[in-house]
Amino acid sequence: MSSTQKTARWMITPNLGLDGLQDEVDVPVPQLTGRQCLVRINAVSLNYRDIAMATGRYPLPTSKSFVPGLHAVHKDHQDGIITPEIRQSTLGSQRYGVLQKLAVFEETGLVALPKNLSYIEGACLSCAAVTAWNCLFGLESRALRSGELVLTQGTGGVSLFAIQFALAVGAVVIATTSSRDKELRLEALGVQHVINYKSNPD
CATH class of the missing domain: 3.40.50.720 (NAD(P)-binding Rossmann-like Domain)
Structure with missing residues (x-):
């Protein structure tokens, strides 16, 4: 795939609360490296950490703007199985959170969703x-x-x-x-x- 592949995401500017939330479309995604995996996000859970970061109450420094969301459930392009071919041929970036259509994770940061859980239920488990x-x-x-x-x-x-x-x-x-x-x-x-x-x- 070429570096012109695009995705969409939500960005937030700290200290502005939810008023600082803006959507971005046609965002280029760069080439994967190493053992990174590109995944398509199906469900996201937000928690107090996300609110704290948006309102300036998070104790650690944050960047000027960022994609919020720490926990998500995904399904990749091969029916939930991440293959070496996908890992080496797809595009993405790991600098941001999960409130976006596509996200990149290290292979070791992914776990299988139990079959008895929905995407929404699974997204709420990880924090x-x-x-x-x-x-x-x-x-x-x-x-x-x-x-x-x-x-x-x-x-x-x-x-x-x-x-x-x-x-x-x-x-x-x-x-x-x-x-x-x-x-x-x-x-x-x-x-x-x-x-x-x-x-x-x-």
Whole structure:
């Protein structure tokens, strides 16, 4: 393929919030190098990190403008199988996020999507779920075991995944929350001990 191949993407300028989001079309994509893979994005999940970067609250420096989005599910040009031929003959760039039609990743940065998950479900796993998993099981010598206690704070994505992982291995979960509705949600998940810190500040 020639270097004139084009793609489309969303760009964001930091500190402007969502008003800084603009679409760009007919963007050239350069030649792949090494073991990079060009993939077509099917679904993207956005999280707090993306909002923080857009509003200037992200603690690390960002470029003047960038493609947002950290997590996506893709299907490449060969029915989901990345072949050496695709890797060597397609075009792309790895400098940007995933809120674009085409994106480039190192081959080692790609994992297969379980067949029982939709593209949207898969796109939502890679941040909160992996963070929770690493916290509980990332160190094999300290991995969570049945009967141990886990304390989670709030009902955000990381906490909800951590609760489900912990319960699955037989751990005892203590969860804090701020409202009765969220108490009921946690109890429905099977949390053994729910503490509402608004109604029980002590």
